[in-house]
Amino acid sequence: MTxxxxxxxxxxxxxxxxxxxxxxxxxxxxxxxxTVLLDHSHCERKAAGVALSLMSRYPSNEKLVxxxxxxxxxxxxxxxxxxxxxxxxxxxxxxxxAPPYGGGLKALVRRHEPxxxxxxxxVSGLIEARSHERLGLLAEHLPIGSWRNFIGV
Ligand SMILES: [Fe+2]
Numbered sequence: 548m549t550x551x552x553x554x555x556x557x558x559x560x561x562x563x564x565x566x567x568x569x570x571x572x573x574x575x576x577x578x579x580x581x582t583v584l585l586d587h588s589h590c591e592r593k594a595a596g597v598a599l600s601l602m603s604r605y606p607s608n609e610k611l612v613x614x615x616x617x618x619x620x621x622x623x624x625x626x627x628x629x630x631x632x633x634x635x636x637x638x639x640x641x642x643x644x645a646p647p648y649g650g651g652l653k654a655l656v657r658r659h660e661p662x663x664x665x666x667x668x669x670v671s672g673l674i675e676a677r678s679h680e681r682l683g684l685l686a687e688h689l690p691i692g693s694w695r696n697f698i699g700v
Contacts, residue, residue, distance in 0.1 A: 563676045573684050581638045583685070588629040589643055590678055595622035597671055605664060649674055 576583045598619035602612050630640065652673060656666040 563673065564680060568677070568681055568684060572681070573688060576681070576685055577688055580689075581633075581636060582643070584629060584633055584636070585638060585641065586643055586646075587678075587682075588626060588633060588640065590674075591622050591626035591629055593649075594671075594675070595619045595626060597667075598622060601664075601667065648677070 595618075598615040602615045602619070605611050633640065649670075652670045656670060657663055
């Protein structure tokens with residue numbers, strides 16, 4: 548099998564990310580799409596869980612709770628969508644080892660308010676930005692007709 552051709556890309560799309568994802572990651576992800584999809588399922592579930600957790604931690608912040616409610620709902624819909632694709636591909640839901648990226652960021656969260664809330668939101672935003680960047684890269688490199696449409700192209 549021939550290695551996929553990796554086209555140059557616009558690294559300025561996600562302005563919050565200082566370091567772009569490597570082209571090696573793209574090739575590895577394209578060669579392991581089922582694992583990428585399974586990881587994405589976990590990411591969607593975790594994103595919904597983080598939104599619910601923040602709602603529980605800050606129940607009197609009405610604006611935040613309203614925003615998080617919408618986010619939790621949206622992430623659970625994404626979770627269902629990804630799980631349908633996994634099922635169509637014959638991939639069972641299964642645990643995956645947690646990558647060190649999220650844990651490393653969360654270790655930097657300050658412990659006192661209001662810094663804690665700010666840091667938790669920043670960590671979530673960075674994780675979302677990286678995920679957005681990587682799904683966009685996959686969408687650019689996946690053949691049309693695969694699950695490319697799901698990830699937004
Ligand atoms: Fe999502």
